[in-house]
Amino acid sequence: MNELLPHAQRAIELLKTRGHTIAVAESSCGGLITAALLAVPGASACVRGGLVIYTYQMRREFLGLSDKDVRDITPSTEAYALRKARRLRERAATHWTLSETGAAGPTGSRYGYPAGHACFAVVGPAGERSRSLETGSTDRVANMQAFAAAALDLLCEAVEAAPQ
DSSP states (O other): OGGGHHHHHHHHHHHHHHTOOEEEEESTTTTHHHHHHHTSTTGGGTEEEEEEOOSHHHIIIIIOOOTGGGTTSOSSSHHHHHHHHHHHHHHHOOSEEEEEEEEOSSSOOTTSOOTTEEEEEEEETTEEEEEEEEOOOOOHHHHHHHHHHHHHHHHHHHHHHSOO
16 A cells, blocks of 8 residues: 555645545456545545446446446446446546556456456546556556556546646
8 A cells, every 4th residue: 555655645635736526436456546545634625435346236336337338348448447437427426537447367357358457547627538557467466556556647647637
């Protein structure tokens, strides 16, 4: 967690400065993104919550994304991360949402992606951004931490680009 704190502190500072809020939907990070944000003193000023959407059932129940809503995209892609981030923003009514999807390891996903593959998306007042990461590692914990750091960095880039 300590290695994630600088990324989370920067995100919280940017969000607080702008008076903006955020909600997170993560999967292979297992809650690390939200935990890192909440570890920063003062996070309650901007963090509204986070969800670990690890199964299709949770996606349907909590994001309201049916199988039909996502049949045209493959999980663990930027398009899928964007779809999740858009829906979360609608449901959570926050300025920003951050979504993550991937395969932490030690094996790859059933969609053919290797361990260490993740995609992130941020949706907010400055538009939408997405990014993929390939760590090349099968180390589950190291991948989870790398994914969380990369997701927080993407959030910071998006918030910095937003008009104040």
